[in-house]
Amino acid sequence: MDQMVYSVEEVAAKFQVTSRTLHYYEEIGLIPPIPRTDGGHRQYSQEIVERLDHILRIKRVLGVSLQEISAILEAENSLNELKLQYREIDSDEDKRSILLQSSVLLQSLVDSIQQKVSSLEKLKGSFEQRLDNVRDLLNQVK
Structure with a gap:
């Protein structure tokens, strides 16, 4: 069965x-290089569309730069590679090493997200204070 492909416009x-x-x-x-038709038109696979969805969700939710998105994607790739390595080894020492590497990568991602959350909380607090001020003024105006 042929895999569904999408045009750049779609x-x-x-x-x-x-x-x-x-x-x-x-x-x-x-995203990786996109295959093209003989006429040079890009053909996006379902896998690439899913990757784009992931990238744009990260960008929208976290409000991070493309460089930060690239770092997140690299960390995710590294975690996937470590997961594959973990499944292939028997030594407890090697498993521990892989788990420690995974822990460091995941903690880095969690710390980065926490920094964004803290910044958003500060911004939210600022807007809540302004909202309270406007409401106070509204109550004073008849």
């Missing part, structure tokens, strides 16, 4: 981004 519309954004993500390595 993918851009799905994610509400420009085709230039998709091309740029390919250029900087966030």
